[in-house]
Amino acid sequence: MAIALPLPERPLSMGRCSSASVCREAVLIVQEARSIAGLEVTVVNLDAPGQRVPLQVFATPTYILDGLVVSLGNPA
Structure with missing residues (x-):
């Protein structure tokens, strides 16, 4: 009999700005991604005061999985 082991959480983060309409759509996509088992989803608001921008983010939205x-x- 096989035993199902829980999968480790994989971090998915999405960097966004608050002004672009494409970023508002990205928030909806991320809300759907939260229903995927094994993903730990974080939205990073790049417009927030003091927010550090990851080096790999140079456009918004940017989706980062496992770094x-x-x-x-937005993915099609």
Whole structure:
């Protein structure tokens, strides 16, 4: 009999700004991603005072999974 082991959480973060409409759509995409088992989802508001911008973020939205950029802009 096989035993199902829980998967470790994988961090998915999304850097966004508050002014772009594409970033507002990104928040909806991230809300859907929260329903995927094994993902720990974080939204980083790059407009927040004192917010440190990760070096790999140079456009918004940027999706980062396990520390690697997986999408610049919203995935299709």
